[in-house]
Amino acid sequence: MEYAVVFESVSKSFERIQAVRNLNLEIECGFVYGLLGPNGSGKSTVMKMVTGLVKPDSGRIYVHGFDVQRDSMKVKKILGYVPETPRLYEFLTGLEYLDFIADIHGLDAHIKKSRIEEFLEVFELEGRENEMISGYSHGMKQKIAIIAALLHKPKLLVLDEPLSGLDPKSARIVKNLIHKMADDGVTTIMSTHVLEIADAVCDKITILYQGEKLAEGTSAELREKAQMPNSTLEEVFLKITGTNSTKEIIEALDS
Amino acid sequence: MASIFALSSIRAKRAKGNIPKGFAKSPIVNMIVSVIGFPLSAFLTYLFIARIIKNEALIRLTCTQLLIFIPSFTVFLSIMFSLMFEFSQSSSAASTDMINWLPIGATEYVLGSALCIMYFMSPILSLILGVSLGLAIHTSMTSIWILAATLGLLGAFLGAFVIEVVRALINRASASLYKRGGKSTMVIRLFTSILLIATFSIMFNINVLQTFIQWFVGSISNAWFLPMLWPSLAIMKFIQADLAQTMIYTLLSVTFTLVFLWISVRTIEKYWVPVPVSINLPSPKINAPKNGFLGIFGFTATETALIQKDLRSLIRRKEMASWIAIPAMMCIVTIITIPWNPTAHTMYKILFFMTPGFGILLLAFFLALVGIGQEGRAFVNLMIAPLGAKQIVKAKLAAALLPSTCALFALIVFVQALAQPGLEVMLAVTVASFAALLEATLVGLSVGVRYPDFAELPRVRFVSQQGALYGMALMGAAVAAVCLPILAHLFFLSRLISLPVATALTLAIAAVTCYLSYQTAMLGMQQLYRRGLRF
Numbered sequence: 001m002e003y004a005v006v007f008e009s010v011s012k013s014f015e016r017i018q019a020v021r022n023l024n025l026e027i028e029c030g031f032v033y034g035l036l037g038p039n040g041s042g043k044s045t046v047m048k049m050v051t052g053l054v055k056p057d058s059g060r061i062y063v064h065g066f067d068v069q070r071d072s073m074k075v076k077k078i079l080g081y082v083p084e085t086p087r088l089y090e091f092l093t094g095l096e097y098l099d100f101i102a103d104i105h106g107l108d109a110h111i112k113k114s115r116i117e118e119f120l121e122v123f124e125l126e127g128r129e130n131e132m133i134s135g136y137s138h139g140m141k142q143k144i145a146i147i148a149a150l151l152h153k154p155k156l157l158v159l160d161e162p163l164s165g166l167d168p169k170s171a172r173i174v175k176n177l178i179h180k181m182a183d184d185g186v187t188t189i190m191s192t193h194v195l196e197i198a199d200a201v202c203d204k205i206t207i208l209y210q211g212e213k214l215a216e217g218t219s220a221e222l223r224e225k226a227q228m229p230n231s232t233l234e235e236v237f238l239k240i241t242g243t244n245s246t247k248e249i250i251e252a253l254d255s
Numbered sequence: 256m257a258s259i260f261a262l263s264s265i266r267a268k269r270a271k272g273n274i275p276k277g278f279a280k281s282p283i284v285n286m287i288v289s290v291i292g293f294p295l296s297a298f299l300t301y302l303f304i305a306r307i308i309k310n311e312a313l314i315r316l317t318c319t320q321l322l323i324f325i326p327s328f329t330v331f332l333s334i335m336f337s338l339m340f341e342f343s344q345s346s347s348a349a350s351t352d353m354i355n356w357l358p359i360g361a362t363e364y365v366l367g368s369a370l371c372i373m374y375f376m377s378p379i380l381s382l383i384l385g386v387s388l389g390l391a392i393h394t395s396m397t398s399i400w401i402l403a404a405t406l407g408l409l410g411a412f413l414g415a416f417v418i419e420v421v422r423a424l425i426n427r428a429s430a431s432l433y434k435r436g437g438k439s440t441m442v443i444r445l446f447t448s449i450l451l452i453a454t455f456s457i458m459f460n461i462n463v464l465q466t467f468i469q470w471f472v473g474s475i476s477n478a479w480f481l482p483m484l485w486p487s488l489a490i491m492k493f494i495q496a497d498l499a500q501t502m503i504y505t506l507l508s509v510t511f512t513l514v515f516l517w518i519s520v521r522t523i524e525k526y527w528v529p530v531p532v533s534i535n536l537p538s539p540k541i542n543a544p545k546n547g548f549l550g551i552f553g554f555t556a557t558e559t560a561l562i563q564k565d566l567r568s569l570i571r572r573k574e575m576a577s578w579i580a581i582p583a584m585m586c587i588v589t590i591i592t593i594p595w596n597p598t599a600h601t602m603y604k605i606l607f608f609m610t611p612g613f614g615i616l617l618l619a620f621f622l623a624l625v626g627i628g629q630e631g632r633a634f635v636n637l638m639i640a641p642l643g644a645k646q647i648v649k650a651k652l653a654a655a656l657l658p659s660t661c662a663l664f665a666l667i668v669f670v671q672a673l674a675q676p677g678l679e680v681m682l683a684v685t686v687a688s689f690a691a692l693l694e695a696t697l698v699g700l701s702v703g704v705r706y707p708d709f710a711e712l713p714r715v716r717f718v719s720q721q722g723a724l725y726g727m728a729l730m731g732a733a734v735a736a737v738c739l740p741i742l743a744h745l746f747f748l749s750r751l752i753s754l755p756v757a758t759a760l761t762l763a764i765a766a767v768t769c770y771l772s773y774q775t776a777m778l779g780m781q782q783l784y785r786r787g788l789r790f
Contacts, residue, residue: 051639055787072784076641087633089564091571093536103560104640132534132571148636 003062004029004156004187005050010059012045012211019045021211023059027189027204032182034202035191038241042211043191044084047158050189051081063156077105080149084160086141090134094125094144097133098151105152112151119147122173138165146174157181159190163197175201195233205233209241285374289381296382300389318390319494322403323475324468325387326410326486326508332379333414335454337372337422361524365516369415376411383407402493402501406486406508413483413512419519423526438536441571448576453584466591482511554653557642561650566657568629569622574717575629578621582662585614595673602745604674605684611666612688616695616734619659623699624726626651627783628707628717638787644780648700648773655696663692683758687741690765691734697772698733702726704779733772737765 007025020042027033035043048054049061052072061068063075089097095116102112120126123143133141142165149157163171178188178201192198198205199219206216215222223229226236308314384404391400475491478484489504549559569575589610596603630637637647667685676684706722740760744752
């Protein structure tokens with residue numbers, strides 16, 4: 001079986017905080033892979049390590065057989081990344097930004113033009129593309145970041161909370177796009193706090209907690225592991241991560 | 256009252272930005288410096304003025320001029336400080352500032368803002384008031400000083416209130432103006448920013464200040480209709496022992512300040528939260544990847560895209576305008592303070608252009624120094640893109656060199672036209688100038704890549720303070736080394752080193768130092784990549 005991403009005993013710490021502990025992952029090509037976990041569980045660090053933005057302290061990461069550290073240029077060519085908060089050049093217009101990203105990836109003029117126009121239309125940004133990004137709403141910036149990640153047709157998409165700030169229609173478009181790209185063999189790693197989205201979109205889910213992998217499998221497999229076959233993914237998640245005692249906290253807050 | 260002090264303290268800390276931990280973090284430091292600085296400057300002035308200026312009449316004249324000037328100067332100073340404060344704050348940061356949603360009234364907001372400006376102005380205010388007190392005691396004009404100091408403080412608050420009105424109105428007007436104006440608004444904003452910074456810098460030039468004070472005192476009595484000058488007129492009338500007019504102008508000044516406080520509170524109430532501006536820049540088409548004329552110099556389409564992005568950043572970001580303002584300011588100062596003598600010796604004429612020339616070197620140096628840091632958190636775009644360190648270094652160098660080379664070329668044309676030196680001298684000056692420009696740019700980048708500051712809130716700085724200091728020192732040393740042979744020929748050793756030899760030596764030194772700086776920049780960029788993201 002061909003793997004899009006492989007983590008081999010990867011660990012990472014930031015000063016005293018152990019963000020990721022001895023993580024082993026194998027993500028199959030064409031899969032939509034969900035990373036779930038409470039805040040600070042290491043999801044964003046895992047994603048940044050896949051992109052090469054954060055270096056692991058130990059272990060190795062491979063993307064389509066390329067070592068992220070040694071063959072970083074080859075990895076970057078086949079990778080699209082949407083960070084948790086869009087980091088765009090706010091002094092450029094949406095169109096100029098996309099034009100710039102396309103040039104960085106060396107796209108031909110006609111391919112660039114058709115893809116940008118197509119995506120602007122799909123995400124309903126037509127008519128706003130000549131405005132400077134500094135005036136965009138969070139959702140619009142998120143759309144531009146998603147388009148920028150898709151422009152060069154990556155083989156691996158790394159999406160950190162991709163649907164945050166998007167309106168329901170745009171969220172639906174992104175979900176459909178992810179499915180369509182999976183059909184075309186594109187692998188997606190995405191993190192989300194909205195468990196219904198993970199349930200609906202992801203082929204496979206990993207639950208991270210305090211930098212460790214607690215469970216992995218399809219949502220049905222996770223329910224089985226938690227011995228909660230008829231429960232929602234949220235209930236399974238809360239049980240697995242040991243954070244299901246929320247009732248007492250709410251009662252304490254009420255009093 | 257407590258909320259006003261708390262508010263002013265919050266604003267002052269936000270404005271200071273990412274100042275390192277410790278003592279300097281608190282705005283109270285400015286107040287402490289002022290409390291010590293005021294009596295010290297008064298004491299030192301009183302002690303030494305008679306030794307510095309022997310002519311008692313001149314001391315008296317200086318004191319009179321200074322006392323009349325103080326209230327108008329504090330109005331101006333306060334306005335400039337407030338504008339500079341606003342200048343480096345991003346509109347998105349301002350719109351989400353917690354001050355906007357805390358339970359604070361408009362009066363508290365305005366007074367808090369004014370107090371915040373006082374924190375920053377206090378060292379300069381204390382210095383001016385201290386020096387003038389020393390002079391006033393020496394010349395027995397203490398009673399006039401008391402009035403001048405009181406009206407000076409009033410003037411400082413007046414300036415702060417004026418700016419609150421301006422800020423509120425700008426909040427209201429900017430969104431629609433930017434939407435309508437497009438590219439022309441960007442140009443207006445750039446020039447306004449440059450003018451503002453250049454004015455701020457020039458007003459602290461002692462020669463300019465002295466000339467202005469003399470002119471100001473001479474013409475103030477004809478400008479009685481300008482409310483901003485009423486405090487100065489009150490002092491002038493007090494010196495002339497016209498108590499009735501002194502009372503009138505003092506009362507008018509106080510009334511005018513209170514009226515402006517009222518207006519600023521009302522305008523802030525109406526237009527409080529700044530709206531992040533939305534600027535429309537029509538672009539007819541998606542560009543085909545091209546390297547244009549930069550291709551002649553070996554730049555690829557990707558590198559050209561990076562350069563184009565940085566040039567847009569230079570023109571469109573208000574935070575970048577300060578780097579363009581530096582050479583502009585140096586040119587203006589030269590024109591104002593150094594008289595042009597068409598009959599002077601050629602070397603004198605060439606030296607006239609040295610200050611603007613150094614300004615252009617600084618432009619290139621600063622653009623390279625902040626080249627990496629100005630990416631901010633959007634640097635992630637470059638880190639995840641299939642770009643090598645060499646491509647980024649080349650693009651950053653070109654982005655810094657392009658505007659500065661154009662400016663230097665224009666300056667050299669001016670030198671040739673006005674000074675008309677011989678071919679040999681002109682060649683030497685041209686070689687040394689461009690070699691120094693390249694060296695300054697390379698040093699700037701090699702330091703900037705090691706000490707970038709990617710922080711965006713509350714203020715941008717682009718390079719760490721440590722990096723800026725190292726960079727300035729290194730640039731000074733490197734440029735001096737490059738220019739040394741030619742300067743040595745011109746000023747000391749013309750018989751030992753001929754000009755062609757000096758020019759060749761300059762070229763050789765430049766080649767070695769530029770190569771070393773380039774390699775250092777490359778190494779720094781590779782390390783930055785290896786280190787990974789740290790924000």
